[in-house]
Amino acid sequence: MSTNRTPRRRSRRTLAAAITVGIALIGPTAVSQAASPDGGQQPTPGAAGLGDPMFPLDGNGGYTVRHYTLDFDWQAPRTPFAASTTIDARATQALSRFDLDFAGNDLHSVTVNGRPAQTRRDGDELVITPNSPIPKGSSFTVKVDYTADPTQTRHRDDAIEDYGWIPTPDGTVLYPQPNGAKMVFPADDHPSRRAPITFRITTPADLTAVANGRLVDTSPRPDGRVRWTYDSEQPVATQLVQLAIGKFRSIDGKGPGGLPLRDVVPDALVAPTQQYRDLTPAHLAWLRAKLGPYPFDRYGILVGDTDLAVALETQTLSLVPKADLLGTQVDAERNMLHELTHQWFGDSVALATWSDLWLSEGHARFYERLYSEEHGGDSFEAAMKTAYESHDQWRHDYGAPAEPTEPNLFKRMRYDGSALVLYALREQVGADTFGRIERAWVTRYRGRTASTADYIALASRTAGQDLSGFLRPWLYGDRTPPMPGHPDWVVAPVVTG
Numbered sequence: 001m002s003t004n005r006t007p008r009r010r011s012r013r014t015l016a017a018a019i020t021v022g023i024a025l026i027g028p029t030a031v032s033q034a035a036s037p038d039g040g041q042q043p044t045p046g047a048a049g050l051g052d053p054m055f056p057l058d059g060n061g062g063y064t065v066r067h068y069t070l071d072f073d074w075q076a077p078r079t080p081f082a083a084s085t086t087i088d089a090r091a092t093q094a095l096s097r098f099d100l101d102f103a104g105n106d107l108h109s110v111t112v113n114g115r116p117a118q119t120r121r122d123g124d125e126l127v128i129t130p131n132s133p134i135p136k137g138s139s140f141t142v143k144v145d146y147t148a149d150p151t152q153t154r155h156r157d158d159a160i161e162d163y164g165w166i167p168t169p170d171g172t173v174l175y176p177q178p179n180g181a182k183m184v185f186p187a188d189d190h191p192s193r194r195a196p197i198t199f200r201i202t203t204p205a206d207l208t209a210v211a212n213g214r215l216v217d218t219s220p221r222p223d224g225r226v227r228w229t230y231d232s233e234q235p236v237a238t239q240l241v242q243l244a245i246g247k248f249r250s251i252d253g254k255g256p257g258g259l260p261l262r263d264v265v266p267d268a269l270v271a272p273t274q275q276y277r278d279l280t281p282a283h284l285a286w287l288r289a290k291l292g293p294y295p296f297d298r299y300g301i302l303v304g305d306t307d308l309a310v311a312l313e314t315q316t317l318s319l320v321p322k323a324d325l326l327g328t329q330v331d332a333e334r335n336m337l338h339e340l341t342h343q344w345f346g347d348s349v350a351l352a353t354w355s356d357l358w359l360s361e362g363h364a365r366f367y368e369r370l371y372s373e374e375h376g377g378d379s380f381e382a383a384m385k386t387a388y389e390s391h392d393q394w395r396h397d398y399g400a401p402a403e404p405t406e407p408n409l410f411k412r413m414r415y416d417g418s419a420l421v422l423y424a425l426r427e428q429v430g431a432d433t434f435g436r437i438e439r440a441w442v443t444r445y446r447g448r449t450a451s452t453a454d455y456i457a458l459a460s461r462t463a464g465q466d467l468s469g470f471l472r473p474w475l476y477g478d479r480t481p482p483m484p485g486h487p488d489w490v491v492a493p494v495v496t497g
Contacts, residue, residue, distance in 0.1 A: 059190030313342030362418025
């Protein structure tokens with residue numbers, strides 16, 4: 001609309017007042033946007049934990065780790081040493097502060113983007129307040145300097161027993177499962193959180209350092225010591241980190257398709273363990289025929305000169321206690337096959353929560369027993385029938401396969417009890433369909449995190465039928481369902497008290 005009237009001039013006072021009101025109305029928004037390039041989100045603390053039912057404070061909220069660099073200046077067994085961890089991360093919210101999982105050790109300093117940060121310790125949480133808030137979506141770098149204590153070990157009253165730093169006669173190995181990595185380095189310590197790792201470990205000249213992945217460099221230092229640098233090559237969950245130091249011999253070989261193999265063995269155990277270690281290529285070939293391609297760039301066995309109760313599937317370099325390789329061939333192969341199977345189940349396909357542990361341990365036990373039956377071991381069916389008889393008791397004592405309780409996380413229900421669920425599924429859908437489910441699972445979720453719900457959904461799609469009504473009672477029910485194809489199998493009554 002136009003008008004022929006000439007507008008009146010505003011007085012200077014009126015104009016100034018209008019400008020003042022305008023600034024008052026738009027000022028806070030403009031200032032907020034300038035201070036918060038993420039769109040005005042106010043910085044808040046990242047969550048102290050992910051809320052996992054087993055370990056609520058494990059893992060952390062507000063960021064994702066993109067890379068760890070561990071610098072360790074190892075001295076001698078059971079001797080504290082200088083250490084630093086550098087973490088490259090990305091903020092998933094505007095952060096006023098954030099946590100790292102970090103237990104024990106003597107903290108010296110923390111910087112965020114090169115600037116000193118405020119810190120406090122709260123149990124196993126290291127709470128970090130940066131010099132200025134971290135905007136959502138931005139990358140940032142945290143450096144933690146500390147004195148590491150390689151005597152830190154914790155105990156569980158289940159299959160794990162001792163975990164954390166595990167001393168050996170001339171060095172150490174790591175047993176970080178379930179949440180012992182925080183005793184070694186500050187981390188986002190949950191099985192669903194993975195990141196690549198660079199290891200830089202300095203040792204006396206007469207010792208060897210090994211870690212997950214590939215040896216990148218060995219460098220003499222001016223003081224006569226040696227720095228060993230390893231690249232994990234793929235992201236690693238903290239529960240699967242391996243770092244070992246000792247008088248080792250590294251023995252290289254080739255697996256199916258030319259896969260690089262590397263066994264790391266204490267000098268005195270090279271010859272006594274060779275017969276069984278030489279079976280790894282055959283184990284790989286057997287599992288590849290069942291599951292498809294091996295999911296990593298290399299594999300090997302770290303022979304532990306320890307009295308550990310159980311082996312551990314540390315990624316690409318399984319830790320196997322010496323006793324497991326000095327007994328009968330049947331027992332040795334069961335242990336080796338179990339840890340190798342984990343490279344597909346638990347390492348490549350990671351757990352979404354600890355309640356999904358049955359997917360990892362159940363599969364490892366399933367294929368371990370299947371292989372053993374084919375190679376002179378006990379009957380697989382007989383072992384599953386025995387597990388079936390005890391299944392209600394295990395449900396009562398340890399929780400259903402996918403509903404563990406924290407103290408009973410690594411009890412028999414997660415092993416034979418969970419293998420029984422897979423055995424029941426195979427009986428229900430047939431061996432061919434079961435094989436397609438398994439190959440589809442490790443293919444679809446290779447290098448990813450997956451849950452029990454994901455497995456049920458994928459099994460249903462692959463089988464062409466809704467299997468939730470079949471699997472959920474097996475995984476969550478108070479009572480063990482009938483075993484398909486075996487109407488004569490009977491569950492023993494539960495004994496209480």
